[in-house]
Amino acid sequence: MNIMEVVIPFIIVLGILVFVHEFGHFICAKLCGVGVEKFSLGMGPKIIGKQIGKTDYMISAFPLGGFVKLTGEEPGEEIEPEDLPYSFSHKPISQKALIVAAGPLSNFLLAYLIFCIYFLSYGIPTMMAQVGKLTDNSPAQEAGFQPGDLIIQIDGQPINSWEDMSEAISSCQGNELLITINRQNDIIDIPVKPQKIESKNMFGEPIDRYVIGIVSDGKTIIRRIGIFESLWEGVYHTWRISSLTIISLGKIIQGILSPKELGGPIMIAKLAGASAKEGVSSLAFFIAIISVSLAIFNLLPIPVLDGGHLLFFAIEAIIRRPVDLVMREKAQQAGMAVLLLIMLYVSYNDVMRFFFNS
Numbered sequence: 531m532n533i534m535e536v537v538i539p540f541i542i543v544l545g546i547l548v549f550v551h552e553f554g555h556f557i558c559a560k561l562c563g564v565g566v567e568k569f570s571l572g573m574g575p576k577i578i579g580k581q582i583g584k585t586d587y588m589i590s591a592f593p594l595g596g597f598v599k600l601t602g603e604e605p606g607e608e609i610e611p612e613d614l615p616y617s618f619s620h621k622p623i624s625q626k627a628l629i630v631a632a633g634p635l636s637n638f639l640l641a642y643l644i645f646c647i648y649f650l651s652y653g654i655p656t657m658m659a660q661v662g663k664l665t666d667n668s669p670a671q672e673a674g675f676q677p678g679d680l681i682i683q684i685d686g687q688p689i690n691s692w693e694d695m696s697e698a699i700s701s702c703q704g705n706e707l708l709i710t711i712n713r714q715n716d717i718i719d720i721p722v723k724p725q726k727i728e729s730k731n732m733f734g735e736p737i738d739r740y741v742i743g744i745v746s747d748g749k750t751i752i753r754r755i756g757i758f759e760s761l762w763e764g765v766y767h768t769w770r771i772s773s774l775t776i777i778s779l780g781k782i783i784q785g786i787l788s789p790k791e792l793g794g795p796i797m798i799a800k801l802a803g804a805s806a807k808e809g810v811s812s813l814a815f816f817i818a819i820i821s822v823s824l825a826i827f828n829l830l831p832i833p834v835l836d837g838g839h840l841l842f843f844a845i846e847a848i849i850r851r852p853v854d855l856v857m858r859e860k861a862q863q864a865g866m867a868v869l870l871l872i873m874l875y876v877s878y879n880d881v882m883r884f885f886f887n888s
Contacts, residue, residue, distance in 0.1 A: 540798065542802075542813075544594065549596070550639075553636060555630070564601060566585045566601070568597070569599075570590050571589050573594065574591040602617025604619070623843050627840055630836050635825070637828075638772075640817075641771070641818040641819070642765065645815075646761055647814075649755060654753045655751075656690070657746060659681040659689050659695040660746065661675055661745075663747075664743060669723055669741075673721065675720065680712040681711055684699070702724055704726060704740055708720075709742075726739070733786055771818075775822060790882075790883075792876045793876060833862040834866050
């Protein structure tokens with residue numbers, strides 16, 4: 531993979547994510563009657579731009595971010611009397627919070643729409659609940675299961691995938707199950723009592739779970755869905771990836787997961803390049819996943835991030851007055867330092883991971 535096969539997809543991914551995020555702030559500010567002075571894709575020096583009305587639309591030199599500059603954005607900022615009706619600081623807390631939250635919400639919405647379109651267009655890959663191998667001396671082997679058996683029901687409940695089957699067995703609490711199989715077009719009921727084993731979850735934590743001792747044959751089918759089911763799948767996958775991201779961050783804070791798992795721009799660039807090589811649909815799916823991660827990161831209660839601003843608004847709503855300006859400035863300086871440390875750390879992880887194979 532040459533450098534341009536990485537750089538171009540990276541710029542496309544970042545450009546889409548930043549544009550959607552900042553457009554969320556922009557359009558919500560406009561709807562709330564707040565003036566927008568600048569709308570920039572990228573940070574740093576301006577490369578090109580155009581003034582339309584009172585807004586300067588521009589593309590800046592560094593693609594790692596973007597910003598929207600609102601009229602009266604900072605408390606204490608000097609504002610011309612004629613601009614007071616358009617001042618962000620002079621709007622109700624509810625509107626200010628909505629404008630700030632609109633950025634991350636737009637990223638969630640982007641992910642949702644991509645998932646809906648993807649599953650409507652390509653269907654859902656589904657692993658069949660078909661037996662590939664049997665574990666020696668397992669409950670399934672003793673009960674008479676055979677390779678090739680297709681599990682179609684458990685205790686009368688339909689089984690449409692390996693995931694359905696796994697969840698049904700895991701939740702049985704060790705009680706005997708009546709498993710219905712299709713064996714060469716013969717429908718057979720087999721009673722089997724799952725056994726409890728020690729295992730590990732996806733985060734490496736030890737857990738107890740119930741199994742019957744079968745291994746999948748790996749066969750998958752593409753299940754086509756309609757528009758209404760695709761709308762649900764969009765919600766489900768957006769929620770699932772959000773939950774996994776939040777849980778993973780919690781596990782890192784608890785010390786269960788290593789912070790070395792975190793990745794930065796280099797990792798995103800390499801993954802974007804690999805996704806682009808697989809096709810537009812794969813790249814779009816990758817954008818959806820990163821869009822969810824970006825939304826959650828921006829909602830962290832760190833000053834200078836959207837979550838930090840929302841925290842200030844929550845405090846303002848409780849104490850019924852704006853947070854002291856000096857205290858807010860100190861908090862934002864601390865937040866900027868934390869953000870810089872995070873960026874340095876994930877960049878270090880990237881360098882060690884991709885250039886030193888650590």
